[in-house]
Amino acid sequence: MLLLALGGGFIVAHTTAGLSLGAVLLITILFTSFLNSELALHIILLSMLLSPEFVVGGVGGVSLGKPATKGDVLVLRMEDLILVAVALAWFARTAIFKELGLIRKTPLNRAILAYTVSLVIATLLGVFLGNVRPIRGFFFTLKYLEFFVVYFMAVNYVRDERQARRLMTTVLVTCAISAVIGIAQIPSGERVAAPFEGKFGEPNTFGGYLVFMLALILAQALSARGLFAPLGWAAFAGLLALPLLYTLSRSSWLAAVPMLLTLVILSRRRLILMVGLGALVVLGPLAFPKQVVERYDYTLNAKVDRGDYRIGNARLDTSTSARFDSWRQGFQGWTDRPLFGYGVTGFAFMDAQFVRVLVETGLVGLAAFLWLLWRTWDVAWDIHKRAAGTWYEGVTLGYLAGLVAMVIHAIGANTFIIVRIMEPFWFMTGIITLLPLLLDKGGPAQAPGRSDGGPALVA
Template sequence: MLIAVPFALFISQTHPSTSLLAAVAAVPLLIAFVSPMSGLYLLVFSMLLGPEFLVGGIGSGNTLGRGVTLRFDDFLLMLVGIGWLARVAVSEHGKVFVRTSLNRPIMLYTIACVFATLIGILAGRVRPIGGLFFLLKYYEYFFLFFMTVNLVKTKEQVKHLVTASLVTCFLVSLYAISQIPSGMRVSAPFEGQDGEPNTLGGYLVFTMALIGGLLVTPGAVQMKWLLVALLAVAGFALQATLSRASFLAAGVVLVGFVLLLRRRSPGLVALVLAGCIVLAVLAPRAVIERMTYTFGQPEEQGQIHVGSLRVDTSTSERIQSWSQSFKIWKTSPLWGHGVTGGPFMDAMYPRVFVEVGLLGACAFAALLYALFRTGRISSTHFEDPYLRGLSLGFLMGFVGLLIHALGSNTFIIVRIMEPFWLVAGLLVKSLLMDQHERGSIDDLSLQAARPIHSSGSLRPPVPRPQPFPGRAL
């Protein structure tokens, strides 16, 4: 009744075409509320394919001109979360947060960000509505992580969600390739007139790393030619972004795979290197010009000179932003200026120091280490080749995003972080399920091996050390 009344008023006061569009959009939202797991599948597709619109005028005092982008998956995530929390509330054994190895780092980083933003609001550096709105937008993917860990129940669901993510990557890549004839740098759907090629590049680097992990792991997938085709399509789209940060990140990921395979499969390494040479020879002219532009731009004002080399103005601005951020950071070194309290800068690491200070930077570093540790342990823990390959791809993709963050705000870009934290949640949940299965098998083995005394009682079970995921907090 609470939903029907405002919906009826909306229909009666809007144009029929608008009402029809709203009714169509309400269907997946209703599905997400009634069935959170179905909503999670819808959310996977809407991460990159969902429409968005810009709400301007609520940036902070030092971040003028920045609006907040609302997207369809924001509402979808909210309704999936409400449905999940409602089910937890009526369940006798429901838990809001499953105990994982990432809970504490996430909690510490979130507290640091909230505290810094509140201090910034009190000091007049951050507008209250704008700062809190950006804070919610930046860290909604943590909620996605917890929701994924709680909703996923089987390893089949893990594989299905990964498959849905790869299908989404294929569709996004085709959309990006379709923009090439326009002569502009390509971007993901629904990103406005200017687009965000760097965002699409970071997303493609991470997803291609997942594909690479599945390809190089023996027995992970049956029809590898499908993944090879997807890798080729995504790589073609990545070239069209002309994003140098993404090219650098992809190069680091490629080097990581080569180092990993140099002893296990030297033939495959030779094939990969040959492919790289062919790719470099056949690369479009725009890609070559973009790569050489860094040191080949004609002399202009604002360029940084390194010896006899000139660095282009775009890269020079990023380098200068690091120096500028250090000066700003010194004015509030411990807790920073708050989210959106500093000037806009297109680099993740100096932005962290400016916005959340040294305390927040330490919490951020702890979170990054916990993510790396999760990927490293997962890549050697699983017996299932698919999960092992997925873990390896996640680890390589994470390293690639660390490099991508040198020239982009990678870890606060929702279109990169939503797929990233979805896969992180899937891996953590798979670890928990695997440990539970092994524990059940061990219990059965112990019961079968216990000698029976004359009294008919069994010897008490031998206590076993708690597995890695259970020691999280």
């Protein structure tokens, strides 16, 4: 204790008050997570969208939000540090309590392992060939893989239906708070971004998150029984739709289309959704905000800032054209390293997940990544068929639609390596994977809208 006190005093004396309080918070979370596993998961779920980013270095020292200019700075997300603290507590618990097990056997383990191995091999080859700086490659590879920690924590910690419902309620509460904060940003006239990202936020990231959560909530609205529960879920969906529009994220808007089509195809109440979508198509041009209409016109119809690419007779804007240019450069670079690519961070930055995976990890890595996506869909689809008529039918339906949306979103963004999207995605993947166990253990679950607790009450 004396050594801890001396060490703590030394750290406090040589750091700012904010850093000292942050260190105390992380240590508190570490011990709390060791003592209460479920509380640790609740903390992670809340921090996914409601934790700030810190910039260390540069002119301002330590500051909140993203840096205004690029330079010799380090950007840290609080949820990254919280995840590390909770993971350390998890490792400590499994070391002491052997019966817990470090990694639970699931249908996705082999695909996750294959993708992990492909990343490691490609990055090591990139280091040996001089394309990847070792430290940078190491930390970015960890960033690519940290989301699987959330997945395995979910499948290791969740033991019964009530626990799953409590955690999903926290997911929805976090989503509601984030949406309200997003709506509060609209009067500023700036594009809406995730909470606590400062002036230079990432609207595309927030848009991808909102589309995924919107899929889950719309599915609950379609699956709920009675009158008030579907209306409550529909109101919740409207709460998310407003900030989604004001993100002005074209990738997110595009991802919403196949998400809605998936719900139409798979839902037994597709007629209700089709009527709503029909009304949206008819009234949308009159009801959409001015910024949304201008964003669409700028992409296809504006006369200035035009690129070299066309859709029909319309020339695309320079931003979209630059994205296509980066894809072409990626394909050209991949031809020189077709099997294992250049390694993580070994090639120029590009905002397109599939092209990035191809150029960084080659055909081997892309095959592993596509296998992981396919296994995720296959497992969720099988569980969706088993969950028919239960409370979980809406959960699985929303997850399938959300997965389709994320795949489309990844065409124009690095969706599957974005913390604020992938942490909730992989947590829900863990819950979906556990559903057969929960269904067998607890028997048939009540339909949404008739349950005595859980996420249905949030609406």
